[in-house]
Amino acid sequence: MTANTNVQGSDAVSADGAGPIDPSRTVAVVGTGTMGQGIAQVALLAGHPVRLYDSAPGRAGEAVAAVAGRLARLVEKGRLDAAERDAAVARLHAADGLAELADAALVVEAIVEQLDVKQRLFADLEEIVGEGTVLATNTSSLSVTAIAGGLRRPGRFVGLHFFNPAPLLPLVEVVSGFATEPAAATRAYETAKSWGKTPVRCADTPGFIVNRVARPFYAEALRIYEEGAADPATIDAALRESGGFRMGPFELTDLIGQDVNEAVTRSVWDSFHQDPKFTPSLAQRRLVESGRLGRKSGHGWFSYAEGAERPEPHTAAPAKAPERITVRGDLGPAEQLVGLFEEAGIAVRRKKGNDSIELPGGARLCLADGETSFEYPDEEIVYFDLALDYAAATRIVLSAREGISPDALGEAIGLFQALGKQVSVIGDVPGMIVARTVAMLADVAVDAVDRGVASAEDVDTAMRLGVNYPAGPLEWAAKLGARRTCSLLRELHERYPTGRYAPSLGLVRRGYAEQVEESR
8 A cells, every 4th residue: 555645735845855854843752762862863963952751750861961971972982073973962852741842843752652542642742843754663563554543643653663773773764644735744864864874665565565574584594493493593504604605593582672572563464464474483472472582582493592602504414516517407596506516626518497406316406485394205306405605605595405315415415515515404494494484575566566565676675774684685586587486486386375475466476577688
């Protein structure tokens, strides 16, 4: 659902609202927790007078002191001039009541994530601020439309979702509710941009961009773990060292907090009427119920007790590399491997065939495609996982059925070890780790674009900057090809017929368009 772009009448933001708010105008922040203080600091260093308000007595004054202290530390580190610090502190004030925010050009709310509390706050603010004031919520989980639902003038209401810590992370999701005027959204967008942030536009749907599109990164890792195919350390290593992600999903959720991450997943799932693509994990639920919330509790998927050792990923013992291989057909996104094998001194022969690597002993190496090795009992099939960049990857993941010839598996392991890679062998799971994660990320991203949530460019930007992905999911989908991505998901859907892996209509259309283009 896209935002309503036809709101007219007295609700309209003034014509000069298309540009950023002038730095001479006051920005007010309601809520003085970590996020509220961070947003205040960003606006302050952009040159605005800033007023901080909190309903708890004394909290606003404490927040002013805390922000001033952070600015002092920036001076100590040489990141801020002392004169700039003094000028900024002089512009920062605590407000004793909402009435003191009357002259604000922008009010950003960063209070508790409770719909009724936010609605009451903005109803009160609407009676105080001027008609040209933009009202904004920093909510990460509630509907922007619902928060503004009781306002007389919802057209000037917008979501400004900063990421924590706000002074450091560049991304801001500018969310248009159903009644948000284009001029109000544009003014919020341009203001965030003038503050040195990278804003992206999105419609008011559950999870906005980042929290919606990111769900498969966690969900597929948890599903693979629940199936017993690999342990958390190995899954994390695969996504870091082969997929190029900065952190694996298990260590990342330990950092975020298992309770927080699970609550976001459950909120998105419920908001999409329990769509199977967003189904929460029972394993994560049990972790939360046990109180193992991650770093903040001292234990999550991993222990953070003093002296605790982090489990190591499964890594295969050294094996002998084959002297020669035969590459049949086209390896698609793994074609880069052919040159790497040749550089490693392995003789490569090319033949027509079924897009695989034939080993001297007769086994075949196939790129993860959604099928499994046990489906080929009369053949020795070993699957290898996708990598963002096979040259840069430091780990390759293999999977094979139980009972496969040790010689066949040994040749496959040795082949990749000859490239200087560590090798992890996991259970015979469809789609493996990186391939199925990337395919699901791409599918959810394509669906978001096709439903008007955001542009393809903004989705990729949001995922790179908001959660540090090595590539935007649509960028990666283009590299893989829509046909290959769609085919992998269809194979997964055949093996898990719950609807979770059914490719979106948008991805199917792209696959057909790609096929038509290739046939010309």
